[in-house]
Amino acid sequence: MGNGTEIGRVRGLGSAKHGSKHWIDQRLTALGNLLLTAWLVISLLMLPNFQHETVAAWMAQPSVAVPLILMLVSIFWHVKLGLQVFIEDYFHDEGNKLAMLTLLNFYVIGAAAFGIFMVAKHAFAGVPA
Amino acid sequence: MAQNPNRPLSPHLGIYQKGAHMMASITHRITGFVIATVGMLTLLWWIASIAGGAESYASFQTWTIDAGKEATGWQTASNWFFRFVAVGVLWSFFQHFFSGIRHLLMDLGAGYELKTNRTWAIATYIASITATGLVLLYVANRMMGA
Structure with missing residues (x-):
């Protein structure tokens, strides 16, 4: 196999100027997770008990449902960015990585x-x- | 492309002296993986069981917390499994949380002096173990009170 064309040698191998967006998004979602998970822990500890009636009424409130949805978005976005780096570091075979x-x-x-x-x-x- | 096996390689993990900061970095990855998978799947199960009604919530509790006196072998095993999951995920969450704050501060350019860096790394462990302990005590206290 030859060395291919200039573009063929670099394609898929590294920065396509998306790296800094990945880095910044990871920090922004980290900040979101920090605030929203802290809210979740405190909100849960303030519940009188964990019976279905109590948690069902808790989760039905807009002031709980909205931050909970935002938390899921922020967390799973962060998971995507974090585990992507994890996979890129440990899966060296291109097929397995993909x-x-x-x-x-x-x-x-x-x-x-x-x-x-x-x-x-x-x-x-x-x-x- | 042919590679010379004796080519010089960039320094890797093996050459560095082990320390709290290295530990904090590795732990950040491992705990991140734990909460991203086991932690989030359990949280989603809990949320879905609330939305599913009293029966599905009871089923969640049977499998994760306490199957009661008529527990099957699988349910007892599952209860024990989730006790470990609860402690593991809780500590992983707090460790990733405090270690994450440390990373955000370091991203601002602070805390690279050797001693400071080491102190902050150790502090993340103290904070996460303390927070996990406090939550467990609080929950245990409640369960016994109920």
């Missing part, structure tokens, strides 16, 4: 969509009878 990155994207988008749907459904429609 497969793992695909799996990661399916996981974060699927899990986030599921969580957001559940919170929204609960807040809009209430508990099934």
Whole structure:
């Protein structure tokens, strides 16, 4: 195999000027996670108990459902960026790396969509009878 | 491309002296992976079980917290598994949380002096263990009170 063309040698190998966006997004979502998870922990510890009635009423409030949805977006975005670096560092075979990155994207988008749907459904429609 | 196996390589993990800062960095990755997978999947299960109604919430509790006296072998095993998950995920969360604050501060350019850097790294462990302990005590206290 020859060395190929100039563009062929560099394609897919590194910075395409998206690196700094990845870095900044990781920090921004980190800040979002910091605030929103701190809110979740405090909010949960302030509940009188963890019976279904209590947590169901808690999660139905707009002041809980909205930050909870924002938290899921921020966390899964952060997970995507973080585990992407993880995969890029430890999977050296290009095929395996691509497969793992695909799996990661399916996981974060699927899990986030599921969580957001559940919170929204609960807040809009209430508990099934 | 043919590679000379004796080519000079850039310094890697093995040549550095081990210390709290190195530990904090490695732990940040491991704890991140734990909360991103086990932690988030359990949280989503909990959220879905709330939305699913009293029965699905009871089923979540049966599998994760306490299956009661008529527990099957699988349920007892699952309860023990989730007790470890609870402690592991809780500590991982707090460690990643405090270690993350350290990283954000370092991104601002602060804390690169050797001693300061080491002190902050150790502080993340003290903070995460303390926070985990406090939450566990609080929960245990509640459960016994109920």
